[in-house]
Amino acid sequence: MASQEIREYPAWVLASGKDPDPGSARETQLILSSLHFSFCRTLLSQVYLPRWLVGWFQAASEMHDSHAVPIADGDRTVPSRVERVFAFAMETRDAYAACCHFDSALSRDEVQRILALTEKLPSEAATLNSDRTLQPERRQSTVRWLHLADQTSWIFERVSELVRGANQARYGFDLRGIYEPLQVTEYVPGAFFDWHEDHGPGTHSLRKLSVAIQLSDPADYDGGELELFYGFEPDRAVRALGTALVFPSYVLHRVSPVTRGVRRSLVGWVSGPPFR
Numbered sequence: 001m002a003s004q005e006i007r008e009y010p011a012w013v014l015a016s017g018k019d020p021d022p023g024s025a026r027e028t029q030l031i032l033s034s035l036h037f038s039f040c041r042t043l044l045s046q047v048y049l050p051r052w053l054v055g056w057f058q059a060a061s062e063m064h065d066s067h068a069v070p071i072a073d074g075d076r077t078v079p080s081r082v083e084r085v086f087a088f089a090m091e092t093r094d095a096y097a098a099c100c101h102f103d104s105a106l107s108r109d110e111v112q113r114i115l116a117l118t119e120k121l122p123s124e125a126a127t128l129n130s131d132r133t134l135q136p137e138r139r140q141s142t143v144r145w146l147h148l149a150d151q152t153s154w155i156f157e158r159v160s161e162l163v164r165g166a167n168q169a170r171y172g173f174d175l176r177g178i179y180e181p182l183q184v185t186e187y188v189p190g191a192f193f194d195w196h197e198d199h200g201p202g203t204h205s206l207r208k209l210s211v212a213i214q215l216s217d218p219a220d221y222d223g224g225e226l227e228l229f230y231g232f233e234p235d236r237a238v239r240a241l242g243t244a245l246v247f248p249s250y251v252l253h254r255v256s257p258v259t260r261g262v263r264r265s266l267v268g269w270v271s272g273p274p275f276r
Ligand SMILES: O=C(O)CCC(=O)C(=O)O
Pocket: 183, 185, 193, 198, 212, 213, 226, 253, 254, 255, 264, 265, 267
């Protein structure tokens, strides 16, 4: 039936509430197209929408369109498509940065305290993903886990402070807290961690900001560069002991193979409801 057809109209049809071809379109059919909203399009074509809802949609769109920059399209005037995409008010984060760097986030003494606490903990081979698979071709190192306890709470507080600051200044993510133990990673010669994101399926879908703090003196090892990829080429993290990096958990990063000595790092993840 003609009224059931999904027709490919430019997106402004919904925006303006005007039908470019009033003879054949049904008022209850909302037709979206050129922005590839195929999901919405299919959904809307399958359901009956009450007239009041359609009217509300159109009124909301028209209110927005009064601010839209009109562009000429033949003999019609239509709102620009860019304006159309931003149909509802959204705030941009102009201060967004793919990575926040903190000099001396931990003092030498604090690093020593963390290493002393960690020495007593069992060490295990580092795994990948939330199902914790061993993939030595992608990651080789050992890890120890610092759980929240009286002796460790100051470390969690320190990590939270860093992340809270970075989040307020840069990201504005909806964060709820540190839901995983902190990881102390040890890289001996040959150890490395290939390009990866900390974000992913399962529990990792809640990870939003990652923190990595250098626990080794740069003179004590070679290689073991922490690199982040968010532009056109990798960026190297500052190696100085106590330096912290905070970055969105979806940013690609890696640790190149250590060629001499031992590199240690403290890594944490701050979580919140999945990105939406
Ligand atoms: O050792 C580091 O600095 C970073 C480790 C890392 O990328 C991770 O554990 O996800």
